[in-house]
Each structure stands twice: as structure tokens, then as C-alpha cells.
Amino acid sequence: MAELDKKEEFASELLNEESLDNIHHVNNPVLDVPAVEKKYLGKATSYLKDGNKFIFTDGKASVEIKVFSDEIIRVRLAPQSSFLDDFSYAIKKDLDLHPISFVLEETEEAYLVKTSVVTCRIQKEDFLVSFENTYGKVINADHKPMHWEENVDFGGYYVYCTKRTAPDEAFFGLGDKSSNLNLRGRRFSNWNSDTYGFGFNQDPLYKTVPFYIGVTEGDAYGIFFDNTFKTYFDFASERNDRTSYWSEGGEMQYYYIHGPQMMEVVKHYHELTGTHFMPPLWAIGYHQCRWSYYPEANVREVATQFRKRQIPCDAIYLDIDYMDGYRCFTWNKRYFPDPKKMIADLAADGFKTVVMIDPGIKVDEDYWVFKEGKENRYFCRRGDDYFMEGYVWPGRCQFPDYTNPKVREWWGTLYRGLVEDGVAGVWNDMNEPAVFGRGTFPGDVRHYYEGFRGSHRKAHNIYGMQMVRSTYDGLKKLQRNKRPFTITRAAYAGTQRYSSVWTGDNIATWEHLRIGTLQLQRLSVSGLSFCGTDIGGFTGEPDGELYTRWMQFGVFSPFMRVHSAGDTRDREPWSFGPEWEAICKKFIELRYKLLPYIYSTFWRQHKYKEPILRPIALIEQHKAQNLLREEEFAFGHHILVSPVLHPGQQSKIVYLPEGNWYGYFDNILYAGGTEHQVDTPLDEMPIFIRGGSVIPEYPVMQYTGEKNIDALRLNIYYNEGRQDSDIYIDHGDTFAYEQSVYNEKHFIVEGKKDGLTVTQNQEGLYNERFDTYKIYFIGLPFAVNKIEVDGVIINTSMDEDNSPYFAVEKEFRKLTIE
Ligand code: MIG
Numbered sequence: 001m002a003e004l005d006k007k008e009e010f011a012s013e014l015l016n017e018e019s020l021d022n023i024h025h026v027n028n029p030v031l032d033v034p035a036v037e038k039k040y041l042g043k044a045t046s047y048l049k050d051g052n053k054f055i056f057t058d059g060k061a062s063v064e065i066k067v068f069s070d071e072i073i074r075v076r077l078a079p080q081s082s083f084l085d086d087f088s089y090a091i092k093k094d095l096d097l098h099p100i101s102f103v104l105e106e107t108e109e110a111y112l113v114k115t116s117v118v119t120c121r122i123q124k125e126d127f128l129v130s131f132e133n134t135y136g137k138v139i140n141a142d143h144k145p146m147h148w149e150e151n152v153d154f155g156g157y158y159v160y161c162t163k164r165t166a167p168d169e170a171f172f173g174l175g176d177k178s179s180n181l182n183l184r185g186r187r188f189s190n191w192n193s194d195t196y197g198f199g200f201n202q203d204p205l206y207k208t209v210p211f212y213i214g215v216t217e218g219d220a221y222g223i224f225f226d227n228t229f230k231t232y233f234d235f236a237s238e239r240n241d242r243t244s245y246w247s248e249g250g251e252m253q254y255y256y257i258h259g260p261q262m263m264e265v266v267k268h269y270h271e272l273t274g275t276h277f278m279p280p281l282w283a284i285g286y287h288q289c290r291w292s293y294y295p296e297a298n299v300r301e302v303a304t305q306f307r308k309r310q311i312p313c314d315a316i317y318l319d320i321d322y323m324d325g326y327r328c329f330t331w332n333k334r335y336f337p338d339p340k341k342m343i344a345d346l347a348a349d350g351f352k353t354v355v356m357i358d359p360g361i362k363v364d365e366d367y368w369v370f371k372e373g374k375e376n377r378y379f380c381r382r383g384d385d386y387f388m389e390g391y392v393w394p395g396r397c398q399f400p401d402y403t404n405p406k407v408r409e410w411w412g413t414l415y416r417g418l419v420e421d422g423v424a425g426v427w428n429d430m431n432e433p434a435v436f437g438r439g440t441f442p443g444d445v446r447h448y449y450e451g452f453r454g455s456h457r458k459a460h461n462i463y464g465m466q467m468v469r470s471t472y473d474g475l476k477k478l479q480r481n482k483r484p485f486t487i488t489r490a491a492y493a494g495t496q497r498y499s500s501v502w503t504g505d506n507i508a509t510w511e512h513l514r515i516g517t518l519q520l521q522r523l524s525v526s527g528l529s530f531c532g533t534d535i536g537g538f539t540g541e542p543d544g545e546l547y548t549r550w551m552q553f554g555v556f557s558p559f560m561r562v563h564s565a566g567d568t569r570d571r572e573p574w575s576f577g578p579e580w581e582a583i584c585k586k587f588i589e590l591r592y593k594l595l596p597y598i599y600s601t602f603w604r605q606h607k608y609k610e611p612i613l614r615p616i617a618l619i620e621q622h623k624a625q626n627l628l629r630e631e632e633f634a635f636g637h638h639i640l641v642s643p644v645l646h647p648g649q650q651s652k653i654v655y656l657p658e659g660n661w662y663g664y665f666d667n668i669l670y671a672g673g674t675e676h677q678v679d680t681p682l683d684e685m686p687i688f689i690r691g692g693s694v695i696p697e698y699p700v701m702q703y704t705g706e707k708n709i710d711a712l713r714l715n716i717y718y719n720e721g722r723q724d725s726d727i728y729i730d731h732g733d734t735f736a737y738e739q740s741v742y743n744e745k746h747f748i749v750e751g752k753k754d755g756l757t758v759t760q761n762q763e764g765l766y767n768e769r770f771d772t773y774k775i776y777f778i779g780l781p782f783a784v785n786k787i788e789v790d791g792v793i794i795n796t797s798m799d800e801d802n803s804p805y806f807a808v809e810k811e812f813r814k815l816t817i818e
Contacts, residue, residue: 036152038160039079041127041145047104047111054104054113056122057081063127063146068255069097070115071268075129077146077252079157084251085452089462090226090494092274118258131221131256139221139258140164140214143242146252154443154457159227159252162244165236169216170627171243172262172617174233175209175491175526176503178202178515181615181630183212187234192461192490194434196505197539200515206432206504207491208461209526210245213265218622222257222265224272228461228492249457262618263610266525270609273494276530278606281704281732282352283425283485283500284598285314286554286588289354289534289563290571292319295335296342302572303351307702311573311585312592314703315352317427317563326394327367328357329414331421343422350703352424354485357415359431359467360397363389369414373400378407383444383455390435399433399441402466403459404448411467412474419478425485426471428499431464432490464490465498472498482733487559491528500530500559508537508568513550514631514645520557521633524613529605532559541568544576545647545682551584552685553643555591556635558602558612583683589700594639596696596712596727601636603728603744612636619657629655632686638693638725639664642686651679652686660691662717667778689715691779692723694747694758705732711772711807716758718779720751730766742766754782755818768810774799775806777817787817 042058049055053066062081066074076083105112113120118139121130130141143164148157171183179186179201186201190208198205210231211224225231229249236243245254257268288306293299299316306313322339324330331339343353361379364370373379379398380388387398400407415426433440440460447459468488475484486499495501503519506512516533523531535554536547551573554560564571573584591598604610611618614634616626632642632654640661642654658673664687670676678686689695697713714727730742742764750757756777774797777784787794789812796804808815 036150038147038149040147041077044111044122044124044127049104052099052102054111056111056127058127063122063129065113065120065122065129067099067102067113067115068095069268069271070100070102070117071258071264072097072255072272073113073115073118073120073131073258074253074255075120077148077159079148087450087452088226089228089450089465090224090273090492092272092494092497095272097271118256120256131258133219133258133260137219139216139219139260140223140256148252151249154249154455156249158246158248159250160244160246161225161252161254162242163223165241165243166216167240168624169214169236169243170617171212171214171235172615173209173212173222173522173526175211175493175523175528176205176207176519177522178205178519181518181521181617182627183233183235185235185237187232187237190231190233190461192432192464192492193439194430194432194504197507198505200511206464206489207495207501207523207528209491209493209528211269211493211526213262213525214243215262215617215621215627218260220259220262220265220621222255222259222269224255224257224269224493226253226255226493227251229458230460262525262621266527266611266618267609269527273527274497275527275606275609276496276500276602277483277735278730278737279500279530279602280483280485281595281599282314284558284560284595284602285704286312286591287315287317287354287559287561288313288572289317289561290319291564291566292321294318294321294332296337299342300345303346303349305572305574307349309574309581309585310702311581312588312700312702313351315354315425315561316346317561318353318355320356320358320393322355325362326358326392327362327364327369329369329417330367340421347422347424350706352485353422354425354427354487355418355423356427356429357471358393358429359399359402359433359463360390360392360394360435361400362394363396363398370398372410373398376406376410378404378410380441380445380447380456382442383446388441388445390438390441392430392434392436400467401447402463402470403450405450407448408466408470408473411470412477415471415474415478419475425487426475428464428468428471428486428488431467431488432460433463462492464488465492465495468495468499469497481735483735493527496528496530500532501528502531502559502561502563503533505538505565506534508540508542508546508564510546510646512537513546513553513643516550516557517553517633517643517645518630521613521615521630524558524611525615525618529612530558530602532557532561534563535560536562536564536571538563539565539568544580547571547576548580548583548587548682549644549685552587555587555594556613556639556641556643556687558598560591586683592700592704593697594695595698595704596729597636597638599732600696600726600728603742604636604726610637616655616657626655632656638690638695640688640690644680644685649680651677653677654686654688656688660719661688662691662779663687664689669779689717690723691717691719692721692725692749692751693717694725694727694749696727709768709770711774712768712770712810713774713776713805715776715778716749716756718751718756718777718781719749720753722748722750724748729768730764740765743768755816756780757817758815760812760814762811771810773808773810773812775808775815776803780817782818785818787815789815
């Protein structure tokens with residue numbers, strides 16, 4: 001088998017190094033297999049219609065075009081005309097997509113599959129597939145016909161698609177890549193890998209999301225190449241005028257997603273792959289992690305310090321050392337003699353406990369998890385039926401086959417003890433899967449793959465996703481329908497339905513802070529919105545300044561957690577001395593003030609499929625320079641930030657999208673659509689609020705739910721013109737929101753030179769505990785004479801800080817101020 005591994009390695013090296021047109025690795029004598037040539041589709045000669053599918057053939061091979069909706073069209077290729085089973089782990093089960101209208105037209109040269117917004121053209125002569133909008137503008141087109149090559153070693157085909165690339169075309173998405181936002185000019189591969197201390201442009205990393213967005217001449221479209229084998233993407237890197245994607249197996253199967261807005265493309269991608277459920281409110285608070293906090297006294301001390309120093313924190317993590325010899329679902333009783341008591345005490349003090357669970361199960365006949373797994377044949381086996389064994393933290397291990405629903409069910413139940421102990425969330429690591437020494441499983445390992453079966457070559461990239469899916473399902477049952485909190489390192493497209501993600505073992509350097517800002521923006525537009533980096537850097541040691549600047553970025557990371565490797569200096573917010581502590585505290589407090597806004601932004605993600613972090617390109621794709629901007633980004637619709645990425649930086653240039661923006665700290669008004677130079681003192685970062693926004697704010701709390709809100713503060717930023725805002729509130733913990741038990745408030749703010757109106761309407765069945773809003777107006781360009789709420793004139797109130805506000809009943813419909 002070692003030889004086979006080597007061959008595979010060699011083949012992939014060749015794929016990386018050789019010209020795309022010369023990938024005849026099968027002709028290479030070292031690989032010692034017969035020569036096979038690339039085959040291309042011939043002439044499209046006839047077609048069949050079957051519901052919303054059309055099957056075109058050249059006499060030998062077939063291409064299926066399926067209309068999922070007016071904007072989403074899937075293309076599949078079957079070299080011998082027999083399509084593979086139509087099954088995908090990425091696509092959500094309860095797909096609710098229907099085309100409004102579609103027709104097939106045939107001309108002398110082409111077949112045209114038309115929906116109300118896009119035409120898919122299949123050129124008869126050469127079988128080239130292209131997509132054009134209703135004005136006849138070609139948005140995306142094959143450069144060559146789809147092609148393939150027989151895989152003599154494993155069966156099946158290497159499959160290829162090559163598209164034309166416009167001179168101005170820019171590329172976004174692809175999940176977890178540590179490269180510039182615009183991917184043009186680079187080649188990537190997808191093979192989930194444990195990449196400790198990865199670098200800029202290192203590839204592949206931990207996750208696989210074979211979905212990208214192209215933007216040319218202001219028009220955006222998406223391609224989702226739903227193939228779980230090792231896949232490759234070349235964005236005009238090898239040849240300036242073409243973009244290719246290919247795979248080492250499986251089917252050429254991709255979804256074309258019509259824009260023309262990038263935001264629409266991302267939304268449609270979410271229609272296929274789902275969104276993240278509403279996280280429990282505590283999951284978006286501040287989290288403290290370390291490899292590892294132990295023994296118990298150490299965990300308690302960290303918690304005590306947070307409360308003593310009045311730095312908010314909602315969760316503490318236990319990394320692998322809490323286990324007994326790294327056996328999953330056990331406790332090291334020497335370090336944690338009474339975990340239930342410890343967790344209960346922490347909970348009483350407002351801390352949730354999150355624990356790590358890895359896939360490797362120690363081979364140990366006295367360990368019940370191993371015994372159950374062995375007896376029930378739950379562990380993965382090699383091609384010839386021997387167990388898949390490999391070394392990880394516990395020593396010699398076997399690994400559950402999470403692609404089997406029975407195994408997932410079993411794995412889910414294993415969390416019972418931890419849940420009974422009071423554990424609130426689970427962190428799944430090493431699920432690329434990672435194996436010491438050899439990297440991962442050999443290719444011959446077999447997987448059940450939902451009954452469709454396959455080797456590890458096919459299951460590798462979805463292994464981690466299925467693991468965390470099983471964790472999610474198990475927790476959901478055990479916690480009686482409370483919202484689970486899960487986090488995973490490995491992922492495939494669609495993992496957002498089960499988990500949040502973090503970017504793995506980064507490094508405590510300024511460069512890595514910058515890489516993190518790129519990764520999180522990219523993950524967000526690739527469907528994995530609930531994402532974060534190890535704040536401060538996992539390996540290596542930050543100084544106070546880097547740590548603090550990273551904490552500032554952390555406030556605007558959807559997932560906010562400090563984590564670090566154990567052999568490095570302490571990383572608690574107070575570890576760098578009082579000056580840094582004060583700034584970190586201020587920023588963690590800011591996170592807690594913004595919680596209702598952040599929570600509402602998660603709702604916009606869950607319900608309306610809008611990514612949480614939004615690159616400037618996503619906001620304003622029509623301006624060519626914006627396709628290269630990557631330091632500033634929006635956090636939801638109303639806040640724009642630009643993290644400080646250099647030591648000693650005194651000021652930076654920030655581009656603000658069109659509209660008006662207010663500096664968060666000084667309420668200074670900035671005109672959008674242009675760049676501004678702004679100061680960046682250490683205790684501030686550039687944060688801007690969109691004019692016309694309604695931003696809800698909570699008082700600072702030490703943990704979510706610490707205080708009842710008796711009046712909700714709303715900051716309303718004046719703007720001339722109209723702006724919409726939403727606020728989402730529920731009780732923060734169950735799935736009752738699926739039955740409309742929530743409150744969604746819509747505000748419309750309309751400003752004129754001498755007045756402002758705010759209208760509100762609400763939906764949902766949840767009734768919050770508070771009755772009033774405390775409304776603060778920011779940036780009013782006129783002196784207030786009169787404020788009228790639903791026809792009644794009201795007076796100004798003064799708060800403790802002597803700032804004027806208006807106390808308004810939460811049910812108000814219309815407020816005018818002049
Ligand atoms: O081989 O559990 O990325 O967050 O602290 C290292 C120990 C295993 C890698 C994870 C990291 C975690 C560490 N893990």
C-alpha cells in the first residue's frame with residue numbers, strides 16, 4: 001500500500017506542476033499503467049426531456065442539464081452515458097427549489113435551455129456549454145468541451161471542465177484559502193489537510209468548498225463543482241484566458257448560479273447547501289480557550305480572573321488533556337475528580353464548558369467505546385477488509401465511519417455522559433481526518449457513503465463534515481432540542497447546517513492576522529459564515545500589541561475565541577499587562593454591547609441567506625477597484641470595519657461604500673464612495689456605522705443573560721434618504737423560532753433636511769420582557785423642536801451620563817422628529 005500512496009502523491013505532484021494540457025500522468029512510466037488519452041465530448045446530436053432535466057448526447061457520452069430554479073442550472077457529464085447516483089452530502093435534503101418557467105428551444109446550431117433570467121446554450125457542433133443573460137450577454141462559457149480520462153488504477157474518470165476567462169474577471173469564494181481575496185492567477189486543490197502553522201498561499205488547508213464566484217464587467221455568477229474527490233481549480237493561472245476545474249474521480253457535476261449580484265449568487269448557493277441554524281446566544285459571546293486548561297484548579301482560576309477583572313466571557317474550553325489517556329468521552333479523574341461539580345460551579349458563574357472530541361478511538365479492549373465500535377463494525381476498514389489503523393493522540397487508533405448513518409447515530413449517543421455532566425458545546429478536531437506520520441487515511445479505505453459506497457478518495461473531504469453532523473444531531477437529541485454549539489476544523493460545502501468552523505493552527509504574526517481577515521471574509525461568502533480564527537495566533541507568541549489588534553478584529557469575527565498552543569506564553573486578556581488588558585476589556589465589552597446587532601445579523605444569515613462578513617466586492621461589485629479591496633469589510637449590513645494589521649500603525653486608509661458613514665467612536669460623518677485616511681490609536685480601530693441604521697445595544701454584561709433588559713437601547717443614525725434595519729430577538733436557546741416564536745422588527749428610517757421619521761412593524765410570536773426603547777439619535781443636522789410618536793408628543797429624558805434620549809413604547813408604529 002505504501003507504494004500506492006507514493007503513486008498517488010506522485011500523481012498529485014504532477015497535477016500541480018505539469019501544464020494542465022499535459023496531465024498525462026497515466027502515461028508516465030513511473031506510474032506503470034497503460035496509456036490513456038483525454039476524451040472530449042463530440043457533436044451534440046439529440047436530446048431527451050425528463051421533467052426539468054434535459055439529456056443531450058453525442059452518441060456515446062451524455063450531458064444532463066437540470067433546471068433547479070430560474071437562477072440555478074446543474075450540468076452533469078456521463079462519459080459512457082450512465083450517470084452516477086444523484087446523491088450529495090452538500091445539498092440539503094428538503095430542497096425547496098422550482099423553476100418558474102423554462103423551455104427548450106432548438107436552432108440549427110444549438111439547443112437552448114431558457115429560464116426567465118438565463119439561457120444555457122449547448123452548441124451542437126462542439127458541445128460547448130455557455131450561459132447568457134436575457135440581453136444575450138455571455139456570462140460564462142466553456143473554452144473546450146468537457147473532457148475526461150479513464151482512471152485505470154481505481155476505475156472511474158478524471159473529469160475536467162475548462163471555461164473562458166475575461167480579461168477583467170475576478171474570482172472569489174473557495175472556502176478556506178490563505179490567499180488574497182481575488183483568486184485570479186492562482187491554482188488550488190481541495191484535500192482536507194491538517195496544516196499546523198500554515199502560511200500565506202499554502203494550499204490545501206483544512207476545508208473543501210468547491211464553490212466560486214466570478215465577476216466580470218459588473219456581472220457575477222457562481223460555479224459549485226459538487227465533487228468530493230480531490231479537486232483542483234485553476235483561475236487563469238496557467239493560461240490567462242481560461243479557468244479550469246477538475247477532479248481525480250467522481251462526476252463532472254456543477255451548478256451554474258446566476259447573479260448578476262454577488263449577494264444573489266451567495267444566497268442561491270445557500271438555497272442549495274443551507275445556512276447555519278440560530279446559534280445559542282452564548283455562542284456569539286467571547287470564548288476563552290487554551291491547549292489546555294487543566295487541572296480543575298487552573299480552569300477555575302481562569303474563570304475567577306474573568307469575573308474579578310470584569311472582563312465578559314461566556315465559555316471556557318477543555319482541550320484534549322481533560323480526557324483519560326486521550327480516550328474520547330472519558331475524564332482524567334486525577335485532573336478533574338468531579339467534572340459535574342466543576343461544570344455546575346462554572347455555569348453558576350455564567351460560564352459554559354465546551355470540550356474537544358477527536359475521531360481517533362484508542363485500540364483498547366477495556367475501553368467501552370472501542371469495544372462497541374469493534375463489535376458493531378463501526379470502524380473504517382481497508383480495501384482488503386483489515387482495519388484502518390493509525391496513530392493519533394491516544395496512540396494506536398481506529399476511526400468511525402461517519403458516512404454510515406448507524407455509526408453517526410451511535411456516535412451521537414456517546415455524548416450522553418458529557419451532556420449529563422453539563423457540557424454545553426463540542427469542538428471536533430483532527431477530522432480531516434489527520435493521522436500522525438502518514439497525514440491521513442490511505443486511498444483504499446472503504447466508506448459506506450450513505451449506501452452509495454466509496455473509497456477514502458471519495459469520502460476524505462466529507463469525513464469531518466459527517467463527524468460534526470453526528471455530533472450536532474446527537475447533542476440536539478440529548479439536550480432536548482436546545483440549540484447545540486458545535487465547532488469543527490474540517491468541513492465540506494454545506495457543513496454550515498451542522499457547525500461553526502475555525503481556521504486551525506495559525507501563527508502569532510502580523511501576517512497571520514491579515515491572513516485571518518482574508519480567510520473569514522472568504523469563508524463567509526462560501527457559505528461558512530459562523531467562522532473565527534484563533535485570536536492571538538495558535539503557535540508562536542504575540543506581543544501585547546498584536547494580541548490586542550487581533551482582539552479588535554475578533555469583535556468583528558462571527559466566532560470570537562482566543563486559543564493557543566500550550567507551550568507558549570499565557571493568552572488571557574490580562575496576560576500582557578494592564579494597558580493591553582484595558583483595551584482588550586473595552587473591545588470585549590463592545591462585543592457584548594453589539595450582541596443584539598450580531599444576533600440579528602445571524603438571523604439575516606439563517607433566514608435570508610446573507611453572509612455575515614461581506615467583502616467590499618460583494619457590496620459594490622460594479623467598481624473594478626473594489627474587486628481588489630480586502631482590508632475593509634462589512635459585518636452585517638450596517639457596520640463596516642477595517643482591522644489594523646501592522647505594528648505601530650498610526651492611521652490607515654479606509655474605503656467606505658456609497659452612502660454616509662459615522663465613525664463609531666466619535667460620530668463623525670464620512671461620505672461614502674471614496675477613501676478616507678483615519679487615525680488608528682491603539683485603543684480604537686476603524687469602525688463605521690451606515691447612515692440611517694438602527695443599531696440595538698445591550699448594556700455591558702459579564703455573560704449573556706446576566707442582566708434582564710428592561711429597556712432596549714436603539715442608536716438611530718441620521719441620514720438623508722431611506723434606510724432599512726432589522727432587529728431579531730428570541731429567547732436565545734431553542735428551536736421554537738422554527739415555529740415563529742421570535743420577534744423580528746423592521747425599521748425604516750427616512751431623513752429629510754429638517755426632519756426624520758422612523759416607522760416600525762414587527763412579526764413573530766415572541767414577546768420580549770422589556771416594554772420600552774431608549775432611543776438615541778446620532779447626527780441630527782437640525783435642532784429638535786418636537787418629537788411625536790403615533791400622534792402623541794413626547795419629551796426628552798436624560799440618562800446617567802447626561803445624554804438625551806427618548807423613551808418610546810416598543811409597539812410604536814411611527815415616530816417623527818423635527
Ligand atoms: O495535534 O487538541 O487545531 O486547536 O488545540 C494538535 C490539540 C491537535 C489541533 C487543533 C488545536 C488543538 C490541538 N489540536
